[in-house]
Amino acid sequence: MGLLVDGKWHDQWYDTSKTGGKFEREAARFRNWVTADGSPGPAGEGGFRAESGRYHLYVSLACPWAHRTLIFRKLKGLEAHISVSVVHPDMVENGWEFRPGASAHTDDLHDFRFMHQVYTKAAPEYTGRVTVPVLWDKRQNTIASNESADIIRMFNSAFDGLDDVNTNLDFYPEVLRAEIDAVNERVYDTVNNGVYKAGFATAQAQYEKAYSALFDSLDWLEAKLSGQRYLAGSTLTEADWRLFTTLVRFDAVYYSHFKCNRQRISDFPALSGYLRELYQVPGVVGTVNIDQIKRHYYVSQRTINPMQVVPVGPLLDFTTPHGRDGLS
Template sequence: MSDKGEYKRDQNYLPDRITADGRDGWPVEPGRYRLVVARACPWANRAVIVRRLLGLEPVLSMGIAGPVHDERSWSFDLDPGGRDPVLGIERLQEAFFKRDPDYPRGITVPAFVDIPSGQVVTNDFAQMTLDMSTEWTAYHRSGAPELYPEKLRDEIDDVAQKVFTDVNNAVYQCGFARSQEAYEHSYRKLFTCLDWLSDRLANQRYLVGDTITEADIRLFTTLVRFDAVYHGHFKCNRQKLTELPVLWAYTRDLFQTPGFGDTIDFAQIKEHYYVVHKNVNPTGIIPLGPDTAGWLTPHGRENLGGRPFGDGTPPGPPPAGERVPELA
């Protein structure tokens, strides 16, 4: 927290990378690593989507923590006996402490964990998804899309950085602000960027190029949570997503694309934010709304052209143990 009451995200993550050549000591190997996520977390949601789109499920298993955590970190309370069935741990912090018994920073998802040693490899969420696209190529499914095409990387990076600063992180800066000045600054930054995104997407289906890229995935995981959480809980209330015609249609388009909406569990999302953030919602009451039926209504974005997966194909259905509840 800054001296002006502005929320400052700790971005010092474990920097190791899992790479094809193993230069950090962690070579890509099928079955060796476990991706630990939580359905509630937008940063983890990115990794879940990328893994689905690239078809890495057979070589990269996934552990799913429950939506509520305490100061001791995310726990595997959704699993039988409250333990991850592969790692055998109750809380993600155990993997961090295996790596460093005095680990001083936040225990965050997503995280790659080395199954043989039980140690966390990295929790650098931004690099993790890029590496899944560029370092795990030997294990991509046939028809996997190019989410980070080399010729578009500079533009993807530029757009993704703006989205991180002014949307992904700005909603938290609104919600966790400790002064009126800090809140209003973040609020204006957020909606200025949403207006910019609306203009950019008014005549093109995706953020960069004519296919889904990493930039779209990074924006989607915030927008899909907007009305359920950020509009009310974090006071991002100039408009709801459903009142922003271009962005509402854009997000529905992605939601209805295989690999996106089938990773979203609105109940877990709401439980996490409204229960864990006691400083924002001291009662812990979880709202019943909003109605989710609109997510499956026609969006019309196909009229802008574009090919969701480029020369690739949609992913198949999620594995049975990874399916989320269908919308009513």
């Protein structure tokens, strides 16, 4: 784990000394939007038109934020239009990296060795964390976006004019946007980022605060999903996929590694059924790699797990019947 300072790489863990032991996530720096006609989006500059073959996606199979973008790329039928490179799950002294000779973990666009080189190609004096996902614009030779929440919304609709894109799927329908946004806000703060707030806390009080907020929200989600099929009612939306990538990692990693150990997701009847239902959506299983997920967290985060021993378990089976078909 490290960061760039004025374009130079530094192997440096998060500094929580200034926040009383609280983990604070750095905001994404590249916030341009790909739009159907290249007009400006909600943030950034214009000029990023949705075109087949123009964009390249950098991801990790271990990272929940990058996982969102892979799901949308798959379900929306964008694989033929947006190429992808996958970093190695080990993120140690050089940060996210590629492995020459390993076809599954090479930079197919620039042939770089490290992900931080992608950032400095776009901004030679960049200062900040080097994260995935990254959406690279081959035409402007720069990073279009490194904010996963924005990228999935681009994938949801900006490319709908291209051939073979699944225009029947809209994960952010206008009629449900207010409800989706409200759910996203709580889930992001207390669940998606909440597990990190607990796991990266360096003070007992900050850990307990994050832990309590996390399980308060999981209890709230359990109650909500006991009476309705999805987070916004009967329609599968981006809110569900944003939650899914945390839930699918929870029992394998966050429960033990991040000390989020009041309950496993498998101990929540509604949440565990909901998790299995989303996992069983056609195409999603190919985006989930539990081995890389476990290896990344337990090997890369040496401040938490200095011996880098990767647990063998738990036994996970997301293929059993989910029993949620009767919910409206």
